[in-house]
Amino acid sequence: MMFESSMLAPALPEIALACAIMALMMVGVFSPAKAALGRVSFLSVIALVGTGILIAVVGGDYRLALGDLFVVDSFAFFMKLLVIVAALLALVMSDGYIRREGMSRFEYPVLLCFATLGMLLMISANDLMSLYIGLELQSLSLYVVAAFQRDQLRSTEAGLKYFVLGALSSGLLLYGCSLIYGFAGTTSFDGLATQLAAVDQAPTGLIVGLVFLSAGLAFKISAVPFHMWTPDVYEGAPTPVTAFFAVAPKIAAMALILRVMLGPFGELIDEWRQIIWLISVASMILGALAAIAQTNIKRLMAYSSIGHVGYALMGLAAGTEAGAGGVMLYMAIYLVMNVGTFACILSMKVKDRMVENISDLAGLSKTRPGMALALMLFMFSMAGIPPLAGFFGKFFVFAAAIEAGLIYLAVIGALASVVSAFYYLRIIKVMYFDEGEEVLDPVEGRSMKAIMLVTSIAILVFILAPQTIADYTAHAATALFSG
Secondary structure (H helix, E strand, O other), X not given: OOOOHXXXXXXXXXXXXXXXXXHHHHHHHHOOHHHHHHHHHHHHHHHHHHHHHHHHHHOOOOEEXXXXXXXXXXXXXXXXXXXXXXXXXXXXXXXXXXXXXXXXXXXXXHHHHHHHHHHHHHHOEOEHHHHHHHHHHHHHHHHHHHOOOOOOHHHHHHHHHHHHHHHHHHHHHHHHHHHHHHHHOOOEHHHHHHHHHHOOOOOHHHHHHHHHHHHHHHHHOOOOOOOOHHHHHHHHOOHHHHHHHHHHHHHHHHHHHHHHHHOOOHHHHHXXXXXXXXXXXXXXXXXXXXXXXXXXXXXXXXXXHHHHHHHHHHHHHHOOHHHHHHHHHHHHHHHHHHHHHHHHXXXXXXXXXXXXXXXXXXXXHHHOHHHHHHHHHHHHHHHOOOOOHHHHHHHXXXXXXXXXXXXXXXXXXXHHHHHHHHHHHHHHHHHHHOOOOOOOOOOOOHHHHHHHHHHHHHHHHHHHOHHHHHHHHHHHHOHHHHO
16 A cells, blocks of 8 residues: 555654654663653653654644544644643753652653643644544643652642543543534534534534533633632642643643634534633633632642633634634733743742742742742733733733623623732732741752743733734634634
C-alpha cells in the first residue's frame, strides 16, 4: 500500500512530540539516578521548543489528517502556540521547586510533556473520538502530577479528588457522545455540522447528548457547577503543578469547547447558548464572592480562575467571530497574568520553607520591591484596571456579548468584576501597607526573575497595539465558522 506522507504532515508536531516523549522515557530509565532529572528536564524543554517550531512550520492553513480525525487551521495554530508557551514556562518554573522539595524524579517532565501532547490533540480534534483521546491523555497525566508529592497528605488527597471527579466528568462526556452518535449516526464534526444544517429541528436525544457533552467539557475548564475540585486541587497539588493547571489545561479545554460548540453544533446555538449563559454567570458570581474569604493565595487563585473562565465564556455565548476572537485574546492575556503571578507565588519562601498565606506577603514592598511591583501589576491586570492588558481582555469579550444582544450577561460580568477587585486590591494592600513579621527569601534563579520581568512588561505594553492583536485573533477565529 502506498504511503502518502502528506496525510500526516498536519500532525507532524504531535507525532514528533510523541516520539520525543518515548525517547525521554528511555533516557530517564538508562541515566544514573542523580543525573536523570536534569537530563530529561533539559531535553523536555528542547522537545517542547522543537514542537513549537514545527507548529509554526506547519502553519495555520486549513488541512485535515489522520482520516479527518485531526484538523489544522488558524485557530488551532494560535491556541497550540499558547499551550506550548504555557507548558515551557511551567516546566522552567518548576525546576528549582522539584529539586528542593524531594520531587527529583524524571517522570515529572515526561508527564508534563504527555499532558501537553493531549492538549495539542484536543485543540485539533475534528471528531468526538479524537476529542476523547486527547482529553483523556491530558487528564491521566494530570491525575498523576497532582499527587506527585506522594509523601504529603495534601498532594495525595488532591490527586484522588481530581481523579474521582475527573472520572465522573469523563463518564458524562462519553454518555453525551454516545447519545449524539446514536441520534446523528456520525461522530465527525463535519458530518454533524452538515446534518444539523439540513434539518429544521434537531432530535431531542441529540440535544440531551449535547447537554451531557457540555457538562463534561465544563468540568475541564472548572466552570460552575463543575468547579468543586478546583480549590482543593490547587491548594493540595505542588505549587508548580498548580501553575501548570492554571494555564495550559484551561487554554486547551477552552479551545476545545469553542471548537465543539461553534463547529459541529453551531446550528444549535439557541439551545446551547442557554447553558453557556448560565454557567458563565454562575462562574463569575462564585469567583467574585467565594475568593473574598480566602487566606491561602493558591485557593484564591483557584476561585480567581473560575471567575476568569466565566468572563471568557461570555465570548462563546455571543456565538460570533468577534466573540470567539475575544476568548482567544482573553486566554492569551490570562496566560501571561497567571504565569507571572505563580512565578511570584513560587518565590514565596521563608528560610527555604514555602509559604502560601496572603499574610506572608506583608511588608513585601520594603523587603522585595521588585517582586511586589510585579505582583501589583498582575493583580491590577486581573482586576481589569486600565490600561493594563487584563482590562482589554475583558473589554473585547464584553463588547462581543453586547453586540450579540446579551446585555444582562455583560452587566452581570461588570458587577462581578467590580466585586472581584476587592480581593486583588487586598493583596496589594497587604504588600504595601501591612508590617511583615518574617522577610521572604530573595527570588531564586535567573529564570524566575526573567519570567516576572517579561510578563510584567507584556502586561504593560499590551496597550500599544490592543486592536491589532484583537483583529488577528478575530481573523483566526473565522476558521471555526468557515472550516
